[in-house]
Amino acid sequence: MNISHLKESIIKLINEENTVSEKLQSICNLLKKEINYYNWVGFYFKNGNKLELKLAEFAGEPTEHVIIPFGKGICGQVALSNQNFVVPNVETQDNYISCGFKVKSEIVIPIFVNKINIGQIDIDSHTVNPFTKNDKLLLEFVCEKVAQLL
Known part of the structure; x- marks a missing residue:
């Protein structure tokens, strides 16, 4: 993984004359394409005033987890903890929401705007650890840049 190259690519995508949605989709597509163990890349955002996350743009297989209540699964836990969460092996997590038998690990990084957790980037991998x-x-860099868009 060439972080410098990926950061430059992210900045270029963010500076394009596209809608926020198009920029987020381009980021998902880029990360999934460039990092071979990123099998699913998506953004979840707080759903209005509800204590739940709503799926926005993503790249990978469709998921039934379009709405995730705060506290449920890895994404829901990050919505409450405001902390990065890396799961090397999803089979070891009691509060894991299965997105498919292929998923072996997950990383979720929150997005902060004015120090408020407004969403997150979620990556699933078919590889353990x-x-x-x-x-x-x-991913923290990506979240910082996305926060500037919102």
């Missing part, structure tokens, strides 16, 4: 410090750094 693929995520490194570089993934965390890259």
Whole structure:
């Protein structure tokens, strides 16, 4: 993974004359294409005043998890904890929402606007324990740039 190249690509996508939705979709597509163990990439955002997340743009297989209550699954836990959450092996998590038998690991990074958690980027992998410090750094960068769009 070439973080510098990916960061440059993210900045280019964000600076394009597209809607926010188109930019988010382009980011999902780029990350899924460029990082071979990113099998599903998506953004979830707080659903109005409800204590739930709503799926926005994503790249990968469709999911039935379009709405996730706060506290449920990894994404729901991040909505409450405001902390990054890396799951090296989903089989070890009691509060994991299965998105399919192929998913082996997950990383979720929150997005903050004015210090308020308004959403997150969620990555599923079909590989056990693929995520490194570089993934965390890259995804935190992505979330910072996305926050500037919103």
